[in-house]
Amino acid sequence: MTDSLTLRRPDDWHLHLRDGAMLAGVAPQSAAVAGRALIMPNLVPPVVTGAEAAAYRERIRAALPAGADFTPLMTLYLTEATDAEDVARAAAAGLVAAVKLYPAGATTNSASGVRDFGKVLPVLERMAEIGLPLCVHGEVTDPEIDIFDREAVFLERVLGPLRDRVPGLRVVLEHITTAEGLAFVRAQEGMAGTITTHHLVINRNHILAGGIRPHYYCLPVAKRERHRAALVEAATSGDPRFFSGTDSAPHADDAKEAACGCAGCFTAPVSLPVLAHVFEAADALDRLEGFVAGHGATFYGVAPNPGRVRLSRGAAWTPPAKIETGAGPVTVFDPGFPLHWRAEDITETETS
Numbered sequence: 001m002t003d004s005l006t007l008r009r010p011d012d013w014h015l016h017l018r019d020g021a022m023l024a025g026v027a028p029q030s031a032a033v034a035g036r037a038l039i040m041p042n043l044v045p046p047v048v049t050g051a052e053a054a055a056y057r058e059r060i061r062a063a064l065p066a067g068a069d070f071t072p073l074m075t076l077y078l079t080e081a082t083d084a085e086d087v088a089r090a091a092a093a094g095l096v097a098a099v100k101l102y103p104a105g106a107t108t109n110s111a112s113g114v115r116d117f118g119k120v121l122p123v124l125e126r127m128a129e130i131g132l133p134l135c136v137h138g139e140v141t142d143p144e145i146d147i148f149d150r151e152a153v154f155l156e157r158v159l160g161p162l163r164d165r166v167p168g169l170r171v172v173l174e175h176i177t178t179a180e181g182l183a184f185v186r187a188q189e190g191m192a193g194t195i196t197t198h199h200l201v202i203n204r205n206h207i208l209a210g211g212i213r214p215h216y217y218c219l220p221v222a223k224r225e226r227h228r229a230a231l232v233e234a235a236t237s238g239d240p241r242f243f244s245g246t247d248s249a250p251h252a253d254d255a256k257e258a259a260c261g262c263a264g265c266f267t268a269p270v271s272l273p274v275l276a277h278v279f280e281a282a283d284a285l286d287r288l289e290g291f292v293a294g295h296g297a298t299f300y301g302v303a304p305n306p307g308r309v310r311l312s313r314g315a316a317w318t319p320p321a322k323i324e325t326g327a328g329p330v331t332v333f334d335p336g337f338p339l340h341w342r343a344e345d346i347t348e349t350e351t352s
């Protein structure tokens with residue numbers, strides 16, 4: 001049995017770091033392992049302009065522990081008023097790596113998102129010209145549509161027609177939760193998809209069977225077991241169109257453990273050991289590096305991180321149930337199985 005593994009330092013191609021006291025509490029958790037992350041812009045108010053992204057990047061840098069080697073890659077939150085020229089300037093300056101599309105009302109802090117997709121076509125066309133990817137929260141918001149069908153219906157109603165209108169636009173279907181989402185990415189040119197750590201581990205029973213477990217509630221909501229199995233198959237297949245975006249989405253416990261608890265799983269502190277477990281169980285440890293540190297970098301056109309992280313397998317360890325932050329305690333994702341893998345040394349330079 002393999003008991004040690006050295007990987008390129010991972011990237012996290014979908015991460016929520018929040019702001020203020022929460023940012024200060026959670027940024028070190030990601031920076032401890034990941035070399036870079038694509039930072040989601042759904043703050044209140046959202047990060048819409050290049051100037052707002054530059055200011056947010058400074059706040060993130062200020063929240064990192066001294067000496068941390070972690071590069072935040074910024075995104076802009078697409079609104080119906082987004083200025084295509086501002087987006088193009090921010091991309092040309094190397095400030096933003098992608099633009100994020102939230103259908104209005106689909107998820108946490110998405111009220112400023114898009115209602116009329118026709119209104120954002122000029123921005124999308126400009127992005128296609130300059131090769132800037134669009135990251136998509138792929139769920140319809142129509143209250144008539146069952147929550148478990150919202151991703152599949154979005155592909156048909158929104159993403160398919162959008163791709164037909166702007167075929168040159170590079171698109172990332174974020175946090176894929178269904179076999180339909182995987183099939184959509186595989187069937188199209190110029191597309192990729194992120195898969196979260198938690199969607200590789202939980203299905204909808206984990207949320208609802210034997211009691212309601214708010215810390216497993218996220219959006220898109222976890223689906224049936226057959227979808228989870230399809231996600232594991234895609235993530236561990238070595239297909240370069242699929243890569244890791246944790247969607248680590250911290251909320252203070254009082255906002256999760258409530259009559260109307262909010263969506264998001266905080267996975268950052270355990271993501272890499274959990275992924276190692278999932279890949280080992282699929283007999284695919286040799287493909288873990290591509291998933292966490294290779295395919296996404298290739299899609300986004302950046303070199304892989306120079307540093308390395310060593311994972312070792314040993315006695316089971318128990319991660320902390322919560323971390324304390326200035327915004328309150330935040331429960332850490334519990335995979336429901338003992339963790340044997342641990343991230344040990346992080347080296348910042350090339351090793352042989």
Ligand SMILES: NC(=O)N[C@@H](CC(=O)O)C(=O)O
Pocket residue numbers: 016042107108109137217218219220247249250263264265
């Ligand atoms: N995934 C979630 O359940 N929540 C995310 C938003 C998102 O990525 O949709 C959040 O910001 O909390």
Ligand SMILES: [Zn+2]
Pocket residue numbers: 107137174175219220
């Ligand atoms: Zn989302």
Ligand SMILES: [Zn+2]
Pocket residue numbers: 014016040247249
């Ligand atoms: Zn997210």
